[in-house]
Amino acid sequence: MKILVAVKRVIDANVKVRVKADNSGVETANVKLSMNPFCEIAVEEAVRLKEKGVATEVIAVSIGNTQSQETLRTAMALGADRGILVETDQNLESLAVAQVLKTLVEAEQVDLVILGKQSIDSDNNQTGQMLAALLDWPQGTFASKVDVADGHVTVMREVDGGLETIKLQLPAVVTTDLRLNEPRFASLPNIMKAKRKPLDIKPIADTGVDITPHLEILSVAPPATRQAGIKVESVAQLVEKLRNEAKVI
Amino acid sequence: MTILVIADHDNQQVAPATFNVLGAAAKLNQDVHVLVMGQGAEKVAETLGAAAGVAKVLLVNNALCAHPTAEQVSAQILSIADQYDYFLVAATTFGKNFMPRVAAKLGVAQISEITEVVDGETFKRPVYAGNAIATVKSRDAKKAITVRATGFDPLSGEGNAAVESLDLVADLAKSSFISQELTKSERPELTSAKIIISGGRGMQSGDNFHLLEAIADKLGAAVGASRAAVDAGFVPNDYQVGQTGKIVAPDLYIAVGISGAIQHLAGMKDSKVIVAINKDEEAPIFSVADYGLVMDLFKALPELNEALG
Numbered sequence: 001m002k003i004l005v006a007v008k009r010v011i012d013a014n015v016k017v018r019v020k021a022d023n024s025g026v027e028t029a030n031v032k033l034s035m036n037p038f039c040e041i042a043v044e045e046a047v048r049l050k051e052k053g054v055a056t057e058v059i060a061v062s063i064g065n066t067q068s069q070e071t072l073r074t075a076m077a078l079g080a081d082r083g084i085l086v087e088t089d090q091n092l093e094s095l096a097v098a099q100v101l102k103t104l105v106e107a108e109q110v111d112l113v114i115l116g117k118q119s120i121d122s123d124n125n126q127t128g129q130m131l132a133a134l135l136d137w138p139q140g141t142f143a144s145k146v147d148v149a150d151g152h153v154t155v156m157r158e159v160d161g162g163l164e165t166i167k168l169q170l171p172a173v174v175t176t177d178l179r180l181n182e183p184r185f186a187s188l189p190n191i192m193k194a195k196r197k198p199l200d201i202k203p204i205a206d207t208g209v210d211i212t213p214h215l216e217i218l219s220v221a222p223p224a225t226r227q228a229g230i231k232v233e234s235v236a237q238l239v240e241k242l243r244n245e246a247k248v249i
Numbered sequence: 250m251t252i253l254v255i256a257d258h259d260n261q262q263v264a265p266a267t268f269n270v271l272g273a274a275a276k277l278n279q280d281v282h283v284l285v286m287g288q289g290a291e292k293v294a295e296t297l298g299a300a301a302g303v304a305k306v307l308l309v310n311n312a313l314c315a316h317p318t319a320e321q322v323s324a325q326i327l328s329i330a331d332q333y334d335y336f337l338v339a340a341t342t343f344g345k346n347f348m349p350r351v352a353a354k355l356g357v358a359q360i361s362e363i364t365e366v367v368d369g370e371t372f373k374r375p376v377y378a379g380n381a382i383a384t385v386k387s388r389d390a391k392k393a394i395t396v397r398a399t400g401f402d403p404l405s406g407e408g409n410a411a412v413e414s415l416d417l418v419a420d421l422a423k424s425s426f427i428s429q430e431l432t433k434s435e436r437p438e439l440t441s442a443k444i445i446i447s448g449g450r451g452m453q454s455g456d457n458f459h460l461l462e463a464i465a466d467k468l469g470a471a472v473g474a475s476r477a478a479v480d481a482g483f484v485p486n487d488y489q490v491g492q493t494g495k496i497v498a499p500d501l502y503i504a505v506g507i508s509g510a511i512q513h514l515a516g517m518k519d520s521k522v523i524v525a526i527n528k529d530e531e532a533p534i535f536s537v538a539d540y541g542l543v544m545d546l547f548k549a550l551p552e553l554n555e556a557l558g
Contacts, residue, residue, distance in 0.1 A: 011377070013511070013512070014511070016380070016511065017377045017380045017381060019380075019381050026376075026377060026380075026381055093358050094349065094358070094359065095352065095353060095356075095357070095358055095359075098353060120377070120378060120492070121376065121377055122376055123361065123362065123375065123376050123377070123378065123492070124359070124361045125345050125349070125361060126349035126352070126359050126361060127349075128349075129319065129346065129347070129348075129349035129350045129353070130349045130350070130352065130353035130359075131353075132319075132350065133323065133349070133350040133351075133353035133354050134353050137423070138318075138320055138423040138424035139319055139320070139346075139350070139424070140424075141319070141345070141346050142342060142345075142346075144486070154427070157342075158342070158486055158487070159342040159343070159429070159487075160264075160341050160342045160343070160440075160487060160495070161259075161429075161431040161432060161487060162429065162430050162431040162432045162485065162487050163429065163430045163431075164316070164426070164428070164429040164430075165426075165427040165428045165429070165430075166318065166424055166425065166426055166427055167424070167425050167427050168423065168424045169422070169423045169424070172423075177493070178476070178480075178493050179479075179480070179486055213358075213388075214357060214358035214387065214388050214389050215358050215360065215385045215386065215387055215388065216385065216386040216387075216388060217383055217384070217385055218371065218384040218385065218386055219383070219384045220376070220381050220382070220383050220384075221381065221382050221384070222380075222381060222382070223375070223379060223380065223381065223382050223518075226518060226523075226536075226537045228535060228536045228537065228538065228541075229523075229538055229539035229540055229541065230539075230540060230541070231530075231535070231540075231541045231542070231543060232540055232541065232542050234542075235542065235544070235549055235552040235553050235556055236552075236556060238524065238540055238542050238553070239553065239556045239557065241540055242501070242522070242524070242540070246501070246522045246539065246540070248444070248500045248501040248521070248522050249444070249468055249501065249557075
C-alpha cells in the first residue's frame with residue numbers, strides 16, 4: 001500500500017507574527033519557517049505504518065515556492081521515500097490544494113492520504129475533508145489513533161465531548177490531531193541520506209487546476225490588544241477585586 | 250435567499266454553540282432553516298423550532314444516523330443545497346468535520362471560524378492562532394461557513410417554526426460509527442461556561458486538579474487545561490483550551506500554573522476578565538491578565554478555596 005503525506009511550510013509555531021503596516025498580510029521576510037506541526041505528525045504516522053509493514057512506500061508532497069523543497073527534505077529525513085513539489089509562488093486556498101492533491105493521488109495510485117488537521121497559519125482545517133470529498137473517499141479527521149487492517153482503517157477521533165471511533169473502507173483520507181504520535185527527530189545520517197532521495201518538481205500549471213482565489217483578502221489587521229492589568233499582593237485582595245471591581249464572582 | 254443552519258446536538262440536547270450560530274445567521278437578514286440529523290431527536294427539533302428567527306426545521310430522524318458521519322451529513326445537505334445560499338454550522342468538531350466536504354462538492358471556498366459578519370459577503374476571521382484578524386470577501390454564490398461561537402450572542406427565545414421530516418439520503422458503504430467514549434462531568438460545558446478555571450503544567454499531577462475542581466464547584470465554573478497538562482496526562486484532552494483545543498470566551502478565566510504560550514492564548518484571550526496565578530512573575534500569561542497573583546499555586550489555591558467560603 002502506498003501512502004501520500006501532504007506537508008506545508010509555515011511560519012514556525014514559536015514565532016510571534018507581525019502584521020504588515022499596510023495590512024496586506026503578515027511579515028514573512030526574515031522569519032523562521034518550518035514544517036507545520038500537524039504535518040510532522042502526519043509524516044511520522046506514515047513512516048510508522050511503513051515500519052509496521054503496512055505501507056510499502058511513503059510519498060511526501062508539498063505545494064509552494066521553491067524553498068518548500070527544504071520541507072520535503074525534512075519529511076524524507078524523517079523517513080518518507082520520495083518527494084513531489086508542485087511549485088507555485090501563489091498562496092493557494094484549501095480547495096485548490098485539495099484539487100492539486102487529487103491529481104497526485106490519482107497519478108500515484110495511493111490508498112491512504114494522511115494530512116495534518118490544520119495549518120497553523122491560515123487555521124482553516126479544510127484541506128483533508130475537501131480532498132476526501134473530491135475523491136469520494138471516506139474521511140477520518142482529528143485522528144488520535146489509526147489502525148490499518150483488512151482493507152479498512154479504524155480511526156479514533158478527538159471530538160468535543162471525548163473520543164469517537166469510526167471505521168473507513170480504504171482508500172481513505174486521515175487528518176492528524178496532536179496526540180496521534182510524537183514525531184521523531186531527524187538524525188544527521190538520515191538528513192544526509194534524504195539529500196539523495198528523489199524529489200520531483202513540477203509547475204502547478206501541469207496539474208491543470210484553476211487556482212484563482214474564491215476569497216478576496218481585504219485586510220489583515222492585528223487583533224485588539226489586551227493590556228496587562230495589575231498585580232495583586234494576596235488571595236484576599238484578588239477575591240476582593242473580582243467581587244467588587246470586576247464583579248465576575 | 251435562505252440560510253441553512255446545521256444543528257450540533259447529541260440527540261437529547263442542542264449544543265449551546267448552535268444558538269450562537271443562529272445569532273450569526275440573524276446578522277445576514279435572511280430566512281433561516283435548521284437541519285437536525287439524528288435518532289430520537291424530536292425534542293432537539295422542537296427546541297430549535299422554538300428559537301427566535303427560525304422559519305423551518307428539517308428533521309432527519311433515523312437509527313442509521315444516531316451519530317452522523319461527515320459523509321452522511323454532507324450528502325444530506327447536498328441533496329437540498331439548491332434551495333440555499335448560506336450553510337452555517339458551529340466550529341465544533343462536528344461542524345469542522347463535514348462543512349469543508351460540502352464546500353468542496355459545491356466547488357466553493359469555506360470560510361472557517363468567522364467571528365464577525367461585516368456584510369452578506371464579507372466576514373472577519375482570526376488567523377495565525379488569533380494573532381491577526383483577516384477580513385475576507387467571498388466571490389462564491391454559495392457560502393459555506395463555520396462560526397466561532399464566542400464571536401456571537403446566542404439566540405434562543407420565541408419562535409414557532411414547523412418541523413418537517415426528511416428521509417435519510419446517505420449510504421453507509423464507506424464509513425461507519427463504531428463507538429464513542431465521552432468524558433463525564435457534572436460541571437458546565439467548557440465552551441459555554443461563564444467562569445473557567447484552568448490548570449497547566451504547574452499543577453504537577455492529575456491528582457492536584459482536585460484543587461481546581463473544589464474552586465470550580467464553588468464558582469459554578471468549568472475546568473480547563475493547557476496542552477502541557479493534557480500531554481502530561483493530568484486530564485483528558487477534551488479539557489484542552491487553545492488553538493488546537495477549545496476556544497473559549499467566558500466572563501472570568503482563571504489560569505493556574507499556565508505560562509501562557511501563543512497556542513494557549515489563542516484559545517482564551519477574548520475572555521472578559523483574565524486572572525493568572527503563577528509563581529514565575531516573568532510568565533507571558535501576566536501580559537494579558539487583568540489580575541495577576543505571583544504566588545505558588547499550592548499555597549494560593551487552598552487560600553482561594555477558603556476565601557470563597
